[in-house]
Amino acid sequence: MFQEIVLYDLPSRVLNYKNIPYRTEWLSHPEIAPKLKKLGVTSNEDGQGSPYTLPAIHFPDGTLIMESSAIAAKLESLYPDPSLHLDNGLAQKVGPLIGKVAFPLIPDFMPRIGRDIIVESSVEYFQTARAKRFGMSLDELEKAKGGDQAWQAARPGIVELSDFIASQKKDEGPFITGSQVCYADFLIASMVEALRRIGGDLYDKVLEVAPDDNVMKIHQACQKWMEKDQ
Incomplete structure (x- = not known):
């Protein structure tokens, strides 16, 4: 029987919070779909975005799960202590609010991911897939909708x-x-944390736009669960 938890993606804050031993298997963008399909992960058939996404996780009992919310629910059932308090309903309310921040900023951070974050072997795949998604290259997207206008669009979400x-x-x-x-x-x-890793100036911009330090206090308080990077 499979004996360890394998996380496909960046390290999980939830796994670290619950002190669950795991190893991370890093996947480049072209590897995601073939790897998860081969493992038998159930694909996302809603027609929105890629049918295979990260994070995904392989549990010791052989269960394979994709999507953060589903992974969190499974971890809570298997390892209830310390609790994630999923029953308070806050995640369902916070998710759409995060969307109001992140989606307007896509023209600002997505081109940077293509230029500065993605490993060289994956750049062409990443650029081509995003150009198909947005109907223009990432450079064109950045010029058309990035910069100050992206942050102005995200400001109401940050405040909310x-x-x-x-x-x-x-x-x-x-x-x-x-x-x-x-x-x-x-x-x-x-x-x-994702914005911080893409570019320190993006992190600083959140500080600048936010009306108070509520968001940053949460990020800072969660730093101790972001330590494992491999």
């Missing part, structure tokens, strides 16, 4: 997310509800 965090506080702790971390906090921290 920060206001939502403030409305949920039960004490003065750094997380959404205060001192108790939950899965929704990891969603926010992951978004901010």
Whole structure:
């Protein structure tokens, strides 16, 4: 029987939070679909985006799961302590708010991923797939919709997310509800960490645009679960 958890993607904050041993298998963009298909991961057949996406996870019992929310639910059932508090419903509310921040910023950060983050062997695949998705090259997308206009479009989402965090506080702790971390906090921290890794100036821009430090406090408080990178 399969004896270890294998994560396909960047390290998971949830796995680190629960202190679950795992190893990461890194996949380049062209490798994702063939690898997950070969493993038997059920594809996403909703017609939106790629049928195979990361993160994906291989559990010791042989179960293979794709998509962060499904992975979190499975981990919570197998390893309930410490709890992710999935039953508080905050993740379902935070997800759309993160979308209001991230989607407007795609023209600003996606071209950078193609230029600065993707390994050289995957650049052509990545660029071609995104050009098909957006109907233009990433350079054209950046010129047409990136920069200040992208951040202006994202500003309402950043404000709404920060206001939502403030409305949920039960004490003065750094997380959404205060001192108790939950899965929704990891969603926010992951978004901010992704921007930070793409470019430090993107991180600084979030600080500049945000009306307060609610979002950044969550990111900073989650740093201890971002330590494992391999």
